Amino acid sequence: MPKGALARAEGIVVQWGQALEEEKAVEINLQANVLGANAAIAQGLREEFARRGVYSINLISSPGAGKTTVVERLCALLKDKVRLAVIEGDITTSLDAERVARYGIPVHQINTFGGCHLDARMVERALQSLDLEGTQLLLVENVGNLVCPADFDLGEDAKMVVLSIPEGDDKPAKYPATFRRAAAVLLNKIDLLPYFRFDLARVKRELVAMNPQQRLFETVATTGQGMDAVVAWLVDEVQRKQKAAGITR
Ligand SMILES: Nc1nc2c(ncn2[C@@H]2O[C@H](COP(=O)(O)OP(=O)(O)OP(=O)(O)O)[C@@H](O)[C@H]2O)c(=O)[nH]1
Numbered sequence: 001m002p003k004g005a006l007a008r009a010e011g012i013v014v015q016w017g018q019a020l021e022e023e024k025a026v027e028i029n030l031q032a033n034v035l036g037a038n039a040a041i042a043q044g045l046r047e048e049f050a051r052r053g054v055y056s057i058n059l060i061s062s063p064g065a066g067k068t069t070v071v072e073r074l075c076a077l078l079k080d081k082v083r084l085a086v087i088e089g090d091i092t093t094s095l096d097a098e099r100v101a102r103y104g105i106p107v108h109q110i111n112t113f114g115g116c117h118l119d120a121r122m123v124e125r126a127l128q129s130l131d132l133e134g135t136q137l138l139l140v141e142n143v144g145n146l147v148c149p150a151d152f153d154l155g156e157d158a159k160m161v162v163l164s165i166p167e168g169d170d171k172p173a174k175y176p177a178t179f180r181r182a183a184a185v186l187l188n189k190i191d192l193l194p195y196f197r198f199d200l201a202r203v204k205r206e207l208v209a210m211n212p213q214q215r216l217f218e219t220v221a222t223t224g225q226g227m228d229a230v231v232a233w234l235v236d237e238v239q240r241k242q243k244a245a246g247i248t249r
């Protein structure tokens with residue numbers, strides 16, 4: 001198709017969002033530099049997590065899908081099993097960190113002041129005030145967004161994406177980069193399935209096709225329904241990580 005052309009697919013006009021060649025070259029260079037610098041810091045974090053036997057989760061979703069509710073539920077279910085720490089990412093408030101702090105779990109709030117995602121440098125700084133000594137599981141709640149967080153490695157072991165029923169069943173198809181990279185997807189707010197047009201079987205098929213290794217969980221984070229399976233998976237991963245670091249408790 002010629003550059004900048006309009007394609008007519010089944011009567012729908014689709015414009016390709018193409019920048020001019022020069023603009024594109026500058027943008028690609030800039031993006032490569034930013035991502036390269038982030039990857040180097042993320043690698044440092046990954047090495048530190050490996051040395052300490054910390055299993056780390058990068059929790060991603062649209063705003064309001066239920067990330068903090070999932071974190072709260074995990075705090076309640078896991079606090080007697082593993083030693084947890086939480087980093088909360090938010091544009092301006094500390095509301096999510098306040099929710100987590102009620103569980104007596106060490107928590108640090110990062111405010112991005114407009115930034116649509118966390119980056120490795122932010123996590124590195126957060127760890128200066130969050131003592132990781134003895135921590136076995138680090139949960140990092142990213143800024144609510146299904147686009148930007150996917151590109152920024154935080155040194156995590158796994159990306160966990162929360163997709164809630166009211167968002168609609170087209171989200172994996174619309175945001176494939178995020179869903180493809182997820183080690184686990186929580187299909188949350190399953191209690192709302194009767195009230196929304198959401199083809200659960202199709203979404204599951206699409207997710208499996210994108211990433212056959214991916215774990216799928218159906219959850220109601222508010223009540224804890226389905227969360228035991230998530231807990232069992234995480235406990236397993238934590239034990240594996242601790243063993244690899246030569247830590248026996
Ligand atoms: N019905 C139902 N509501 C839920 C469920 N999980 C979370 N919620 C509700 O969804 C709303 C948003 O939940 P949060 O946990 O704050 O969502 P979040 O993804 O952390 O939101 P941001 O941090 O703003 O991106 C709250 O009112 C929760 O009580 C669920 O499984 N079922």
Ligand SMILES: [Mg+2]
Pocket residue numbers: 067068069096141
């Ligand atoms: Mg939240």
